Amino acid sequence: MDDLDRHIINRLQDGFPVCKQPFAEIGGELNLDENALIKCIETLLKNGILSRFGPMYNMERLGGIYSLAAMKVPDDVFDETAARVNAFPEVAHNYEREHEFNMWFVIAADNTGELQRVIDEIENHTGLQVYNMPKLKEYFVGLKFHV
């Protein structure tokens, strides 16, 4: 990754222009030809440095709901439990964390009834309690990694 890549990554995290020729606009800011910029971005995606290029939606506004759920999973059944939980299409991402509550995942559902159904099913499939911690208030979303 060179300086130009760093400039591109930092710039793209500030937002992608919604105009006819967005790559030309960013290229203009970075003093870079449109085609060259497109090539650089493609390489960064291929190398796994950039993971996705597009919108981040407000799920609640789209009519769905999100919730964060946690479980206390015994070490000897952790991988098996992770596989069972991850098999649910409603489970969006799942992290192992160093804590008594060691499994943390996000559930996306159409409504609260659906959410509860998924939670009940996960409890049935794993034999473990699911602690549901829905968002009550969001204070800040500003995920940016300066490179």
Added chain:
Amino acid sequence: MVMNNPKMPEYRPDAVDWQLIDIIAGGIAFVKRPYLDIAEKLGITEKEVLDRIRIMRICGLIKRFGVVVNHRELGYTANAMVVWNIPDEHVREFAQQLAASETVNLCYRRPRILPHWPYNLFCMIHGKDRQTVIDQVHRLANDYTHGNARYDILFSKRRFKQRGMHYHPCRKTGDDDS
């Protein structure tokens, strides 16, 4: 339903918006006029695509429009969820201080589940090493709670699943055809 900003205008996506939401969820094409490509798929003009995306951004349906970086690839390997037990009457003020601190990426209030889980405020901190993250959390605790708040740092060990959300254009978003 939690609104991020009650001042934002309400906007209910129509059928074309739902198609657009699904198409751009998969990512923007790396061509000179990516929105023209989308317009052709939808059978509308490029200008209409631009206008619809702009409206969805303005009203907060699209929170961010840009790139998602793979922070691990960039060397941010110490990723922590930091959880705090803050008295309800102070939680708003503290959360706003966290949000302004620049070390915190996301900040949510969630319910305590007593007696198992005493924490009501969650934030994410991504750092290049664990000690840096621990030092940052200590500083936040000292600066904003005078060391009085109970907190815990949950470093992530493994990530099992990460995918974009699925969007269902059939979802009922309001008083429509039902």
